[in-house]
Amino acid sequence: MKQIPTLKRSAQSTHKLATLVQTHKNWRESQDVLTRLTRRLSTTLSLETQMGMLAEEVQSVIPFDCMTYRHQIASRDFVYATGMGGPHRCDYRLNLEGQFYGALTFSRKQRFSEKELEGFELILSAAICPIRNACMYIAVEQAALTDALTGIPNKRAMDDALEKATSLGNRHGLQTSLILCDLDRFKAINDQHGHVIGDHVLQLAAKELQKAIRTSDEVYRYGGEEFVILLPQTTEVDARAVADRIRHFMNTVRVHCGDSNISVTTSCGVAMRLQDEEAGQWLARADEALYRAKANGRNCTSVSAAISPGQH
Numbered sequence: 001m002k003q004i005p006t007l008k009r010s011a012q013s014t015h016k017l018a019t020l021v022q023t024h025k026n027w028r029e030s031q032d033v034l035t036r037l038t039r040r041l042s043t044t045l046s047l048e049t050q051m052g053m054l055a056e057e058v059q060s061v062i063p064f065d066c067m068t069y070r071h072q073i074a075s076r077d078f079v080y081a082t083g084m085g086g087p088h089r090c091d092y093r094l095n096l097e098g099q100f101y102g103a104l105t106f107s108r109k110q111r112f113s114e115k116e117l118e119g120f121e122l123i124l125s126a127a128i129c130p131i132r133n134a135c136m137y138i139a140v141e142q143a144a145l146t147d148a149l150t151g152i153p154n155k156r157a158m159d160d161a162l163e164k165a166t167s168l169g170n171r172h173g174l175q176t177s178l179i180l181c182d183l184d185r186f187k188a189i190n191d192q193h194g195h196v197i198g199d200h201v202l203q204l205a206a207k208e209l210q211k212a213i214r215t216s217d218e219v220y221r222y223g224g225e226e227f228v229i230l231l232p233q234t235t236e237v238d239a240r241a242v243a244d245r246i247r248h249f250m251n252t253v254r255v256h257c258g259d260s261n262i263s264v265t266t267s268c269g270v271a272m273r274l275q276d277e278e279a280g281q282w283l284a285r286a287d288e289a290l291y292r293a294k295a296n297g298r299n300c301t302s303v304s305a306a307i308s309p310g311q312h
Contacts, residue, residue, distance in 0.1 A: 033061050034126045041130035045137040051080040054127055061123075062116045064106045071102030073135055074142035075151060078102070086110075090117060096128050101135050147221040149199055150206035158220035158228050162279035165230060169273050177239035177272040179229040180286040181209075181246060184265045184298040186225035193257050201264060204253045212249040213242065228283075236272040236303060243268035243301040265299035272304075 030036065037057040041050050055067045066083040089107035093100065106112070106120065145157035153161075165176045183205060190198040202225065209219045209227055220228045229246070231239050247266050255262040269290030273282045285304040293302035 033057055033123065037123065038126050038130065041127060045134050047078060047131070047134040047138060048080060050127075050131060050134050052082075054123075055082050058106070058120070058123055062106075062112075062119050063108065065108040066106070068105045068107075069102055071100075071135065073138045074146065076138070076142060078138070088112060090120060092120065092124055094124065094128055094131060096132050099132070101128065101132050150203055150221050152206050152210070153218065153220045155220065155222055158222060158230075159279070161218060161220070161230055162283065165232065165273065166277070166279045166282070170276060173275065174233060175235055175272060177231045177234045177236060177270060178282065178286050179231070179239060179243045179246065179268050179270050180222065180283070180290045181227050181229070181243070181250075181266050181268040182290055182294070183225040183250075184267055184294075186264070189262060189264075193262065197255060197257055197262065201253065201255055201262065204255065205250060205264065205266075208249040208253055209246060212246045217242070228286075234272075236270065239270045239272060240301055240303055243270050247299065247301065267293040267298050268301040269293055270301060270303045 028039065030039075037053065040053045040057070044050060044053075051067075051069050058064065058067065064083070066081065066085040068082075068085075069078075069080040071078045085107040086109040087107075088109065088111045089105055090112055092104045094102050094104060104124065112120075145153055145160075147154040162178070165174075168174055169176055183201070186198065186201070189201055202221075205225075206219070206221065206227070209229065213219060213229055213231075216232055217234075218230045220230070222228045229242070231242060234242070247268060250264055250266040253264050267290060269286045269288065269292070271282055271286035271289055289302040289304040293300050296302065
């Protein structure tokens with residue numbers, strides 16, 4: 001008699017497992033829009049890919065001419081757009097648990113009906129959780145590649161960028177230069193005024209560097225008081241001009257500290273990448289040029305000699 005409850009529980013468990021398997025099968029095979037959309041969105045953390053999926057699924061039930069998504073994640077502006085717009089539009093702010101995850105706009109030539117607007121809301125309510133996950137993933141990635149003090153990309157991001165530039169240079173023969181710059185006598189600022197003031201100087205220096213470069217260029221904090229600027233499609237001559245402009249901008253940095261003002265100067269080493277040169281060799285040539293700039297009295301620019309890899 002004592003075995004009956006056990007057998008009953010076993011049968012119930014078997015039934016529940018069978019139901020679970022069937023439910024999962026139905027979920028995977030279902031072709032209704034909401035199920036299909038959530039199933040597709042759950043397969044990726046790429047926000048761009050998710051937006052493409054969302055556009056496809058919405059278009060299958062609510063015709064539109066243009067879909068635009070905008071969001072700022074950390075310091076990165078993310079924009080996705082598909083199609084051409086029309087005079088009639090509907091805008092949605094994606095919010096979940098008090099957090100904002102971007103703005104979506106749908107537009108077309110004809111006015112959207114009330115039923116279509118209700119359909120947008122149903123679809124977005126199903127999409128918001130995967131979109132949030134993708135936004136959070138980008139934020140984590142950005143944090144891992146960003147210097148906490150200055151807010152600019154860090155050495156890890158720089159290493160990735162140099163490897164990418166090296167690969168593209170070998171493949172397409174692109175001319176790319178980099179500048180390695182160092183704040184002159186920065187240790188004395190830390191020693192005399194403390195690290196709080198020193199950190200403030202570094203933050204101001206990073207801002208001036210960003211002002212001095214083009215939008216296509218990128219600045220990285222290499223470590224300590226050293227920064228690297230990567231200049232795509234830039235010759236050695238043009239890179240030197242940018243380095244001199246950087247020195248001019250850095251000379252404007254002023255920090256009021258009691259009865260005195262702290263100012264900084266910068267030394268720069270320039271190196272244009274040579275064909276088949278590895279990222280480490282390229283960076284080493286810029287470092288050697290920076291060393292010569294320091295040896296020549298600081299607050300100047302030195303350009304690396306164009307010696308091909310393997311030559312002496």
